[in-house]
Amino acid sequence: MTRFRMKLTLTILGLISLVLLLMGVYFAKVLENSYLQSLHELLYRESRLLAQVVRFPEVFSQQGNLANQVEQIAPTEDVRVTVINNDGSVLYDSYSTARGMENHLDRPEFRMALLGETGMSRRFSETLGEDMMYVAVPVQQDGKTIGAVRSAMSMRDITDTIHNMWYSLLTGLLVTLVIGSVVVSRISFSIIRPIEEITRVARNITQRQFESRVRIKAKDEIGQLAGAINFMASSLEQQMYEISENQQRLSGVLNNMTSGVIFITEHRRIMLVNPAVEKLLGTPGHDVVGKLHIEAGKSFGLSQYIDRCLDKKEKFRQEVHIYYPQERILDVNFAPYINFKGESKGVVVVLHDITEIRRLEKMRSDFVANVSHELRTPITSIKGFTETLLDGAMQDEETCRNFLQIISDESERLYRMIRDILDLSKIEQRRIPLQKEQVHVQDVITSAVAIVNDTAQRKNLTITLPGTKPDIWLMTDRDCLQQIILNLLANAVAYTPENGSVTILTEVTHQQLRLQVIDTGIGIPESDLSRIFERFYRVDKARSRDSGGTGLGLAIVKHLVDNLNGQIFVDSVEGRGTTFTILLPGVEKFTERLQ
Missing domain, CATH: 3.30.450.20 (PAS domain)
Structure with a gap:
C-alpha cells in the first residue's frame, strides 16, 4: 500500500x-x-x-x-x-x-x-x-x-x-473500524489506482518512454485527467519523434559536410564541431567541446575574427591561414546566432578548406606563365631566323640551310610541346579510353629501350634490362604502360652524363608489378622532389631545355599511373642518380622459364 x-x-x-x-x-x-x-x-x-x-x-x-x-x-x-x-x-x-x-x-x-x-x-x-x-x-x-x-x-x-452503553459504543466502534477499514481500503484503492497509473505514466514520460498510456476508461474527473495525460504523451511522442528526426537530419548533414562547422556560445566556449573540423584542427571533437575557442582553435587569427563577430554581432567572410596541424588556407564565414527573442547567443563558424583551390590556382598561373615562356623561345627563334632569311641571308645556301634546320628543329619542339599539352589534358580528363589486355611486361620494356637506344649509344650509356627468367603478364593498357616506361627511360637518358648507366628492374609483390628505373644521372635536390611531377617544372632549366624536353614528361607519367590505379615514388641523391618506382595492379600470372 x-x-x-x-x-x-x-x-x-x-x-x-x-x-x-x-x-x-x-x-x-x-x-x-x-x-x-x-x-x-x-x-x-x-x-x-x-x-x-x-x-x-x-x-x-x-x-x-x-x-x-x-x-x-x-x-x-x-x-x-x-x-x-x-x-x-x-x-x-x-x-x-x-x-x-x-x-x-x-x-x-x-x-x-x-x-x-x-x-x-x-x-x-x-x-x-x-x-x-x-x-x-x-x-x-x-x-x-x-x-x-x-x-x-x-x-x-x-x-x-451508562457503563454498558459505553462498552457497547466502544465495541460498535471497533467493529465499525474493522469493517470500515476493509471498505475504506477498497474505496481508497479505487481512488488511488488511477492516480498511481497516471503517476507511472508520467514517470515513464520523464524517462522518455513516450509510448506509455493510462488505461482508465472512467468518465469522471480522473478519467478526464487520464485522457489529458494520454493526449500529452501522444503529443510529446510525436514532437520528440520530429525533434529526433530533425536532430538526425542535422547530424547527418553536419557529419557529411566537407566544410567544417563550429558553434561558439556567448561565453566564448565551443559547444559543437563536426568531423570536418576535427580533421582541420587535428583534434577529436570531445577534446575541444567545452573549451575556450582561443584555446582549442590554436589560431590567433581565427579566434580574433570570432571575438569580432561576438562583439559586433555582424556577419562577414574572411580568408584565414592556419598552421596547425598543417598549413591550410581557409575561407571562413562568421555569422552571429540570434535566438527567437532576438538575442545574440553565439557564433556559427563555417570553414571551407581552399588550400587545394589556391594551389591549383597557383599551378594554373604557373602553367600559363611556363607555357608562355616555353612557347616564346621556339617562336622567337623561328621568327628571328625567318626575318634573317628574308633580309637576304637566304642567298647564302649554307647559311640558309642552317637557319632552315634550326627553324625545323624549333618547329618540331613546338609541335611536341603542343602535343604533350593536349595529351596531358586528355589524360587528366580521362578522355583516353583504356584498352586493357594481357601485356607481356618484358616485351614492352624491350620495345621502349629500342626507341631510346640510339640516344643512349651516342652518350655511351649502359641500359640494363630485367632478367627474362620470370615471365610477367599484366592486365593493363599496353600503350599507357609503354608511354610510362618510355618517358622514364627518356628522362633517365637525358639527365645521365656520358658513360653512365640506366637499370630497369621488375618484381611481383602482392599481385602488383613493381617496376624501377634507376639511373646514375645528376640527381634531384631534396627540396625539388615534391614538385618534379608539376608541368614544366625543371630542376636545371638550362640543361633541361638543351635536352629537348618539353617539361611535361613526368607530369604525363604521374597521370597515366593514376589512371591505371597505380602509384609512383621517387628517390634521388643529388649528383649520384635517381630511382623511379612504380606499383601497378593487375598481375595475371608469371612463370619461371628454364634456361
Whole structure:
C-alpha cells in the first residue's frame, strides 16, 4: 500500500471514528441526563407527597406517627427517605436510626429546602457507601418552613447502564473500524489506482518512454485527467519523434559536410564541431567541446575574427591561414546566432578548406606563365631566323640551310610541346579510353629501350634490362604502360652524363608489378622532389631545355599511373642518380622459364 493510500485510509477511518465517538458521547450524555431527569422527577414527586403528608403537627411532631405515614406512602427500600426539622436534627430515616445520626443542616439539599426551595444534590454517601441522588423539599405549616423531607436513590443502576452503553459504543466502534477499514481500503484503492497509473505514466514520460498510456476508461474527473495525460504523451511522442528526426537530419548533414562547422556560445566556449573540423584542427571533437575557442582553435587569427563577430554581432567572410596541424588556407564565414527573442547567443563558424583551390590556382598561373615562356623561345627563334632569311641571308645556301634546320628543329619542339599539352589534358580528363589486355611486361620494356637506344649509344650509356627468367603478364593498357616506361627511360637518358648507366628492374609483390628505373644521372635536390611531377617544372632549366624536353614528361607519367590505379615514388641523391618506382595492379600470372 502506498503512502498516500495509507494516509487516505487512515484519514477516512479517523473521521469515521471521530464522528462515531462524538455521536456516542452526545447520546450517552443525552441518555444520562434523561435518566437523571427521570430520577429527579421521581424523587421530587415522592418528596412532595411526603411533605404534604407529614406537614401536620400531629404527624411531624410524633416520630411514631411520622414513621408510619412515611412507610405507608414510601414502603419500597429502593428509596431512602429522611425527615429533619428546621434545626437540622433527623426526625426519621428509612435506612438508619434517627437518634444515632448526625445533624444534617450542612447538607446542601437541606439548606436549600429549609430556605423554601427544592434542593438537589449528587454525592457519595458515607453511610451507604455509594453514589446517591438527593432531592429535598420544605415541610411548611401556615406558610412557615418547619423542616424538610428528602428522598434519595442510589446511582448504581444509572451508572451501570451508562457503563454498558459505553462498552457497547466502544465495541460498535471497533467493529465499525474493522469493517470500515476493509471498505475504506477498497474505496481508497479505487481512488488511488488511477492516480498511481497516471503517476507511472508520467514517470515513464520523464524517462522518455513516450509510448506509455493510462488505461482508465472512467468518465469522471480522473478519467478526464487520464485522457489529458494520454493526449500529452501522444503529443510529446510525436514532437520528440520530429525533434529526433530533425536532430538526425542535422547530424547527418553536419557529419557529411566537407566544410567544417563550429558553434561558439556567448561565453566564448565551443559547444559543437563536426568531423570536418576535427580533421582541420587535428583534434577529436570531445577534446575541444567545452573549451575556450582561443584555446582549442590554436589560431590567433581565427579566434580574433570570432571575438569580432561576438562583439559586433555582424556577419562577414574572411580568408584565414592556419598552421596547425598543417598549413591550410581557409575561407571562413562568421555569422552571429540570434535566438527567437532576438538575442545574440553565439557564433556559427563555417570553414571551407581552399588550400587545394589556391594551389591549383597557383599551378594554373604557373602553367600559363611556363607555357608562355616555353612557347616564346621556339617562336622567337623561328621568327628571328625567318626575318634573317628574308633580309637576304637566304642567298647564302649554307647559311640558309642552317637557319632552315634550326627553324625545323624549333618547329618540331613546338609541335611536341603542343602535343604533350593536349595529351596531358586528355589524360587528366580521362578522355583516353583504356584498352586493357594481357601485356607481356618484358616485351614492352624491350620495345621502349629500342626507341631510346640510339640516344643512349651516342652518350655511351649502359641500359640494363630485367632478367627474362620470370615471365610477367599484366592486365593493363599496353600503350599507357609503354608511354610510362618510355618517358622514364627518356628522362633517365637525358639527365645521365656520358658513360653512365640506366637499370630497369621488375618484381611481383602482392599481385602488383613493381617496376624501377634507376639511373646514375645528376640527381634531384631534396627540396625539388615534391614538385618534379608539376608541368614544366625543371630542376636545371638550362640543361633541361638543351635536352629537348618539353617539361611535361613526368607530369604525363604521374597521370597515366593514376589512371591505371597505380602509384609512383621517387628517390634521388643529388649528383649520384635517381630511382623511379612504380606499383601497378593487375598481375595475371608469371612463370619461371628454364634456361
